[in-house]
Amino acid sequence: MFKTIDGDIIDVEMLHWDEARLMPNSMDPELVKIIDELSPGKDYRLYKARYPFGTKILDKNISYLPLQNGKTISFNSDRLPKTMIKDLAYDPAKTNPVAIVLDKYSEFYVSIGKNILPYAMVGPGDLFGTARILDNVDSWHSTVLNTSFSRWELTSGARSIFMLPKITENISHMKLKKMYGLSQDKPDNYQDHWSIFREIVAKTQGSWRSEFLFFSNKWFEKLKDPAWAKLYCYLLRENRRSYKFGHNIVSWEITFNAIEQNKKMIYSPYTLNTARHLFAISSGTFPGFAPCINEDSAPTQMLQKAYLEGYGLKDQYPLIVKPTHFSLIKPEPVYYFLNYPTLTQCNPQTFKGKSLITLLDELERVIKKYQIGIQEDALAKHTSLYNIAQATDFSYYHNTPDNFTNIKNNILIPDDDQRFICETGSFPNHSPFLKGCIKVSSR
Numbered sequence: 001m002f003k004t005i006d007g008d009i010i011d012v013e014m015l016h017w018d019e020a021r022l023m024p025n026s027m028d029p030e031l032v033k034i035i036d037e038l039s040p041g042k043d044y045r046l047y048k049a050r051y052p053f054g055t056k057i058l059d060k061n062i063s064y065l066p067l068q069n070g071k072t073i074s075f076n077s078d079r080l081p082k083t084m085i086k087d088l089a090y091d092p093a094k095t096n097p098v099a100i101v102l103d104k105y106s107e108f109y110v111s112i113g114k115n116i117l118p119y120a121m122v123g124p125g126d127l128f129g130t131a132r133i134l135d136n137v138d139s140w141h142s143t144v145l146n147t148s149f150s151r152w153e154l155t156s157g158a159r160s161i162f163m164l165p166k167i168t169e170n171i172s173h174m175k176l177k178k179m180y181g182l183s184q185d186k187p188d189n190y191q192d193h194w195s196i197f198r199e200i201v202a203k204t205q206g207s208w209r210s211e212f213l214f215f216s217n218k219w220f221e222k223l224k225d226p227a228w229a230k231l232y233c234y235l236l237r238e239n240r241r242s243y244k245f246g247h248n249i250v251s252w253e254i255t256f257n258a259i260e261q262n263k264k265m266i267y268s269p270y271t272l273n274t275a276r277h278l279f280a281i282s283s284g285t286f287p288g289f290a291p292c293i294n295e296d297s298a299p300t301q302m303l304q305k306a307y308l309e310g311y312g313l314k315d316q317y318p319l320i321v322k323p324t325h326f327s328l329i330k331p332e333p334v335y336y337f338l339n340y341p342t343l344t345q346c347n348p349q350t351f352k353g354k355s356l357i358t359l360l361d362e363l364e365r366v367i368k369k370y371q372i373g374i375q376e377d378a379l380a381k382h383t384s385l386y387n388i389a390q391a392t393d394f395s396y397y398h399n400t401p402d403n404f405t406n407i408k409n410n411i412l413i414p415d416d417d418q419r420f421i422c423e424t425g426s427f428p429n430h431s432p433f434l435k436g437c438i439k440v441s442s443r
Contacts (some may be wrong), residue, residue: 002014003069003081004073004079004080005078005079005080005081005136005277006070006079007394008067008068008069008073008079008367009067009068009069010065010067010073010084010250011049011050011051011065011066011067011068011081012047012048012050012065012066012068012069012084013047013048013051013073014045014046014047014048014051014083015045015046015047015048015213016030016042016044016046017035017040017044017046017386018044020306021036021148022175022314023102024214025098026100026101026102026125027038027125028125028127028300030125030425031234034230034231035231035232037151037230038227038228038231040219040222042367043218043299044218044219045083045087045216046213046214046215046216046218046339047084047087047088047214047216048211048212048213048274049065049066049104049212049213050066050209050210050211050212051066051106051209051211052070052129052156052202052206052208052209053156053157053197053201053206053208053209053210053298053299054064054155054156054157054198054201054202055072055151055156055158056072056155056210057106057154057155058096058153058154058202059107059153060151060152061093061096062074062076062092063075063090063096063097065080065088070202072281075088075090075091075097075339076089076090080364081216085216087217087218088214088216088217088266089217090217090385092238093429094132094136095132095133095136095179096129096132096133097128097214097215098127098128098129098133098214098215098219098220099127099128099129099212099213099214100125100126100127100212100222101122101123101126101128101210101211101212102124102126102127102211102212102213103124103209103210103211103287104123104156104157104209104210104295104296104297105121105122105123105157105158105210105296105297106121106122106123106154106155106156106157106158106210106297107119107120107121107154107155107157107158107159107297107323108120108121108122108128108151108153108154108159109114109152109154109155109159109160110151110153110317110344111153112344114161114191114289114346115191116159116191117342118159118286118342119152119286119287120286120287120325121287121322121323121325123207123296127235128130128237128242129236130235130239131239133222133223133235134236135237135261136145136193137223137232138393139179139215139226140387141200141203146278148308153224154339156209156210157297157298158194158297158322158323159194159296160191160194160287160289160322160323160340160342161193161194161197161292161297161298161320161321161323162190162191162193162194162280162320162321162340162433163193163307163318163320163321164316164320164321164431164433164434165316165318165428165431166314166316166320166429166430166431166432167186167187167193167311167318168186168187168188170186170272170326170386172312172313173185173186173311174205175264175310175311175312176306176307176310176311179306179367180199180200180204180306180310181203181204181310182196182199182200182203184196186201189340190340190432190433192193195345197303198314199397199416200302200303200306201299201302201303202311204302206302208295208298212230212260212317212348216278218313222311223235223406227292237279242396243336246383248383248385251360251383251385252255252276252279252357253276255373255374255377255379255385255387256272256276256370256379258315258373258377259369259370259373259374259377260272260375263369263373266368267362267382267385268282268362268425269368270359271362271363271366272366273337273361273368274343274359274363275363275366275370276340276345277342277345278303278336278363278367278394278438278440279367280387281326281336281372281386281440282326282388282392282394283326283384283385284326284327284328286342287323287324287325287326287334288324288326288331288334288335288336288440289322289323289324289334289335289336289340289423290321290322290324290333290335291319291320291321291322291335291417291419291420292320292321292322292402292431294405294417296321297305297322298322300320303318303320304318304320308331309320313425314425315421315425315426315439316422316425316427316428317422317424317425317427317428318424319420319422319427319428323337326440328387328388328391328392328442329423329442330442331442332419333439333440333441333442334439335352335438335440336357336437336438336440337433337434337437337438338356338435338436338437338438339356339432339433339436340358340433340434341381344381353367356398356435356436357401357402357404357407357436358396359436360395360398360404360407360436360438361396361404361406361407363394363396363438364394364406365394366369367394370389371389374386374389376389380413390443391417391442391443392439392441392442392443393439393442393443394438394439394440395408395416395439395441396408396438396439397409397410397412397413397434397436397437397438397439398410398435399411399429399430399435400437401436409429410429410434410435411427411429413429413434413439414427417439
């Protein structure tokens with residue numbers, strides 16, 4: 001057990017490789033084999049950390065360890081034991097902690113003003129934090145121009161999580177506050193849901209924890225050593241895989257621009273950028289959204305119980321959605337909500353004044369033109385973009401589609417996707433999130 005110098009218990013367990021390698025379902029067999037061949041000694045320490053739901057793990061260039069009292073402590077705090085300072089302290093201008101996710105899913109995101117933009121969900125077996133380590137292996141990478149920087153934030157569990165039914169009724173929220181002793185007022189917008197969820201979980205002292213295995217600094221001192229070349233190459237490959245979209249973005253943009261010119265596509269920048277973002281979601285690069293059907297990203301059952309019994313939801317079931325990455329090899333679709341824009345390149349205010357159903361109609365036309373244009377492009381035929389255009393379906397939903405035959409009534413969503421079937425109450429088809437949404441699915 002580790003304690004700070006003033007007596008707070010740190011919810012961290014120190015491990016050696018022979019202990020960590022046995023953790024089930026969390027280690028890539030190839031990585032285990034590579035490290036086994038290196039046979040690292042007892043001085044190559046690892047630290048298993050357990051974070052309650054909603055705990056901040058990374059805040060741009062500051063990283064945190066969990067304390068058992070629910071608070072956190074910086075990796076660079078002088079309150080840490082000397083061994084942990086030696087193993088985990090880092091220069092935020094050059095490096096950052098490297099970790100493997102052991103249990104549950106957590107969310108990387110970017111804060112731009114008051115907006116939270118989900119970037120990636122990481123789960124068991126995912127490795128992160130290697131970019132700066134690799135930048136500093138070669139001396140020419142250590143210059144200011146070549147060193148990567150971090151704008152990401154990471155919380156335990158899903159950060160961009162919200163409930164589909166309306167939960168802004170004053171009297172009902174006051175009942176919820178009283179039952180759980182909450183300080184949070186009713187949510188003003190969808191991004192406030194998480195703050196209330198986090199406080200409910202904290203007040204109930206639930207057992208939900210995400211788990212991470214952090215590598216001590218010594219693990220990366222010998223990456224230039226030829227004997228460590230296999231580990232270095234593994235880290236390089238995994239890092240490149242995590243940035244595969246970045247490697248393709250220029251060719252994607254050129255292809256989209258050419259299609260727009262060839263097909264004389266005259267639409268707003270917001271419509272075009274939203275369509276491109278949907279292709280990025282269909283590639284698995286950025287997350288869409290999907291219903292919470294298990295506890296892997298949040299203590300869902302506890303939150304649903306709170307809104308059924310505390311808030312008093314009766315007519316509608318407390319469906320919760322979370323960020324989820326799409327994959328062509330899995331049958332589960334993901335969704336994009338026009339009332340929850342997550343694209344980074346265009347301000348939603350540029351579309352202000354037009355209706356959501358008009359935007360849906362434009363998106364259906366634009367995406368169809370993009371798909372046809374990509375399939376007609378001889379240069380694109382052996383690329384991931386071509387495969388996505390061939391293998392992905394986009395469906396469009398609105399609560400009042402009226403005469404738009406290319407748009408479905410959102411009341412049909414549970415018929416098309418059984419994850420939305422409600423155990424009690426009705427499907428919340430009047431939710432603002434469902435008044436204009438696009439389903440991304442495999443053909």
